[in-house]
Structures are given as C-alpha cells and as structure tokens.
Amino acid sequence: TKAFDVERIRRDFPILAQEVNGKPLVYLDNGASAQKPIAVLDAMDRYYREMHSNVHRGAHTLGDRATAAFEGARETVRSFVNAPSSREIIWTRGTTEAINLVANGLAPRLKEGDEILVSHMEHHANIVPWQMVAERTGAKVVPVPVNSAGELDLDAFNSLLNERTRILAITHVSNVLGTVNPIASLIKKAKDQGALTLIDGAQAVPHFKPDVQALDCDFYVFSSHKLFGPTGIGVLYGRAELLEQMPPYQGGGEMIERVSFERTTWNVLPYKFEAGTPAIAEAVGLAAAIRYLDNLDRKAMEAAENALLARANELVSTVPGMEIIGTAAKKVPVMSFKIAGLHPSDIGTLLDQQGIAIRTGHHCAMPLMDFYGVPGTARASFAFYNTLEEVEQLFAGLQKIQRLFT
Numbered sequence: 001t002k003a004f005d006v007e008r009i010r011r012d013f014p015i016l017a018q019e020v021n022g023k024p025l026v027y028l029d030n031g032a033s034a035q036k037p038i039a040v041l042d043a044m045d046r047y048y049r050e051m052h053s054n055v056h057r058g059a060h061t062l063g064d065r066a067t068a069a070f071e072g073a074r075e076t077v078r079s080f081v082n083a084p085s086s087r088e089i090i091w092t093r094g095t096t097e098a099i100n101l102v103a104n105g106l107a108p109r110l111k112e113g114d115e116i117l118v119s120h121m122e123h124h125a126n127i128v129p130w131q132m133v134a135e136r137t138g139a140k141v142v143p144v145p146v147n148s149a150g151e152l153d154l155d156a157f158n159s160l161l162n163e164r165t166r167i168l169a170i171t172h173v174s175n176v177l178g179t180v181n182p183i184a185s186l187i188k189k190a191k192d193q194g195a196l197t198l199i200d201g202a203q204a205v206p207h208f209k210p211d212v213q214a215l216d217c218d219f220y221v222f223s224s225h226k227l228f229g230p231t232g233i234g235v236l237y238g239r240a241e242l243l244e245q246m247p248p249y250q251g252g253g254e255m256i257e258r259v260s261f262e263r264t265t266w267n268v269l270p271y272k273f274e275a276g277t278p279a280i281a282e283a284v285g286l287a288a289a290i291r292y293l294d295n296l297d298r299k300a301m302e303a304a305e306n307a308l309l310a311r312a313n314e315l316v317s318t319v320p321g322m323e324i325i326g327t328a329a330k331k332v333p334v335m336s337f338k339i340a341g342l343h344p345s346d347i348g349t350l351l352d353q354q355g356i357a358i359r360t361g362h363h364c365a366m367p368l369m370d371f372y373g374v375p376g377t378a379r380a381s382f383a384f385y386n387t388l389e390e391v392e393q394l395f396a397g398l399q400k401i402q403r404l405f406t
C-alpha cells in the first residue's frame with residue numbers, strides 16, 4: 001500500500017489548521033465526533049445554494065433536484081453497506097434513534113421471559129432502548145461479560161445464548177475500549193438460535209466498510225457525524241421483510257399512503273419510517289463523506305491508523321502510573337487510559353490547555369466503567385488525519401501533567 005500522505009489529507013480538513021490556547025490544535029476526540037472534509041462542506045453549501053426544496057411530490061424543478069440529491073444519497077449509503085435494496089436504508093437522526101426505532105418495532109414480538117442479549121461494553125444507546133422495551137414486554141436484557149482486556153467473553157456468550165434469546169444487540173466496535181468484536185461469528189450463532197441481530201456500527205464505520213450481506217445481520221446502524229459527515233443524520237439498515245412487519249416508529253407526513261378519520265394506511269419502505277421533512281442537506285453531506293472515504297486508499301488508511309495506535313502503545317511506559325483500559329488483540333485506534341493520582345477530567349482540562357482535545361468521563365458506558373471500577377476514563381481516539389507527531393504531543397502533554405500534578 002502506498003504511503004498515506006497525511007499532510008495532504010489534513011489540508012482537506014480546514015478545522016485542523018487552527019490554534020487552541022495558543023497551541024496548534026491536536027484533535028484526538030474522533031470517537032465522539034469526527035471532523036469534516038471540504039468535500040462535505042462544499043456539497044452541503046452547493047445543495048442549499050442550488051437545489052434546496054422539500055422532497056417528494058414536488059411539482060417543480062427544485063423539488064426534483066432536492067429529491068434526486070436526497071434519494072441519490074440513500075443509494076450511496078446502500079452501496080457503502082452493500083445492502084440489497086435502498087428500500088432497506090432508513091434515515092434516522094443517528095445511531096441512537098435507529099436503535100430506538102428497531103427496539104420499538106420489534107417490541108410486539110417480545111413476551112414475558114424473552115431475552116435480549118447485549119454486551120457489557122455497549123454504549124447506553126444500545127442498552128437503554130432495550131431496557132425500555134423489556135420493561136413494557138416482560139422481556140429481559142442479558143449482558144455478556146467482557147474480560148479484563150476488554151474482549152467479549154465468548155464462553156459466556158455461548159452459554160448465555162439460548163432458546164429464549166430473541167434478539168442479539170451488540171456493538172461492532174467499543175467506543176471506550178476500541179475492541180473489534182467478532183460479529184460475523186456472533187451473528188451466525190445468534191441466527192442458529194433463531195434470534196434477530198442488530199449491530200451497532202457507530203465506531204466501526206470510521207475505520208471500515210460494513211458488508212451487511214456478508215455479515216448476514218438483520219439490522220446495522222450508524223451515525224453520519226462519526227464517519228466525517230454532518231451531525232443530525234444516521235442510518236438504519238434493516239432487512240426488508242422485517243421492516244415490512246414492523247409498525248412505523250413515528251406518525252405524520254411522508255410515512256402515510258392515505259389518511260382519513262376512519263382509517264390511515266402506511267407508505268411503502270423506506271418512507272414508512274421517515275415521518276416529517278427529513279434532514280435533506282445532511283443526507284447530501286453524508287453521501288459526500290462516503291465518496292470522500294471511497295477515494296482514499298483504505299489499506300493505507302488502516303495502516304496509518306494502526307501506526308498511530310502502535311506509537312501510542314509504545315509511549316505509555318513514558319508516563320509513570322499510566323494504564324491502558326482496553327488491550328484487546330483486535331482494536332481500532334482508540335485508547336482509554338487512567339493515570340494514578342489523576343482524575344480523568346483533570347487530564348482532559350490540562351491537555352486542553354495545551355491545545356490537545358481528548359474526551360473524559362463515562363463515555364455513555366457506565367456498566368463498563370463499573371466493571372473496571374473507575375468513575376470514567378480519559379480517551380484519545382485517532383483518525384486517519386492524525387499524525388505521529390500528534391501522538392508524541394499527546395504523550396509529552398501527559399508527561400508534563402504527570403510531573404506537575406503527582
């Protein structure tokens with residue numbers, strides 16, 4: 001794979017070329033939200049300058065242009081996840097809404113004693129909607145434990161998966177640990193038990209393209225803002241035959257075929273799940289982000305990301321009292337850590353004073369924090385536009401903090 005010209009890539013991300021607190025910005029909070037390339041900014045600007053109108057049923061040229069851009073974006077997403085049909089691509093506000101939509105849509109299938117299998121490393125977005133539905137239906141949410149390295153306990157998975165398991169809802173990648181779960185095999189085992197499978201792809205899609213047909217999962221969800229697209233939009237991929245059987249998630253315009261006070265009928269897929277005026281410019285922006293990624297050499301990108309994580313791992317020993325949380329064999333470039341004698345939020349604040357942006361806290365994964373016995377972690381999450389120098393700056397900053405405050 002040809003070398004990854006990160007300096008040229010960085011010029012595509014205008015936000016990176018700024019100073020914070022008098023220092024060059026070192027943006028290492030990509031797991032929370034990624035930055036946007038000029039191609040995304042231009043696509044959304046151009047949409048509003050030349051194409052905007054409300055979509056569908058338009059009786060005029062701009063309406064046709066907006067609809068073509070909006071449905072063209074849906075096709076770009078379909079291709080990105082390799083879904084059989086664009087009817088199976090539902091626009092949502094993000095990963096959180098996509099999971100809520102599926103949980104509510106599957107609720108009618110759930111009964112007393114049914115089990116929803118999740119993992120201990122889930123984000124609250126893939127725990128709480130299932131708890132809400134379990135509350136209503138008498139089903140039970142069952143967490144699969146992780147080991148101290150932050151890997152799924154596969155023996156526990158095999159013993160917890162049983163004939164009462166109706167749904168497996170599990171993350172492709174942990175936002176705290178960086179762990180990449182072996183979801184292809186987990187999906188197969190769940191299907192062999194007759195369970196439906198939802199994969200939370202929020203932290204996976206910035207690093208690799210999911211192939212939902214190869215994975216053979218029933219649902220795959222992610223957010224645009226994690227893979228270099230705008231906020232306010234996300235994607236639910238769902239198997240058409242399941243979506244057809246699920247009741248709509250929200251009522252209103254677009255999602256209906258015919259409304260009367262006697263009887264209202266639903267629109268066809270995907271519109272049955274898309275009530276109200278959609279996030280049109282955001283769909284255009286997400287499609288531009290996917291096209292941008294498709295133009296990158298993915299193998300070189302992955303090698304560059306792995307080099308960042310490898311360098312960070314090498315430098316851990318230069319910070320006395322630093323300990324990594326999440327040492328799975330297979331990881332994306334996310335590094336959660338703690339430093340003896342320092343609270344995570346102090347680390348975050350003191351790094352920010354040096355222009356370095358990381359995230360601290362529970363990362364919406366409180367059960368995982370409880371497992372590790374910490375109130376929260378400090379987390380650096382790298383993207384392909386970060387540099388080895390930025391990794392060095394992170395650790396120089398941590399060494400300085402450690403010396404000053406312990």
Ligand SMILES: Cc1ncc(COP(=O)(O)O)c(CNc2co[nH]c2=O)c1O
Pocket residue numbers: 031032033093094095096097123125126171173174175176200202203223359363
């Ligand atoms: C694995 C995972 N699932 C779901 C979500 C929710 O995505 P949203 O609906 O777009 O908010 C996130 C966001 N993760 C983080 C958001 O901020 N820091 C994070 O680690 C996530 O990392």
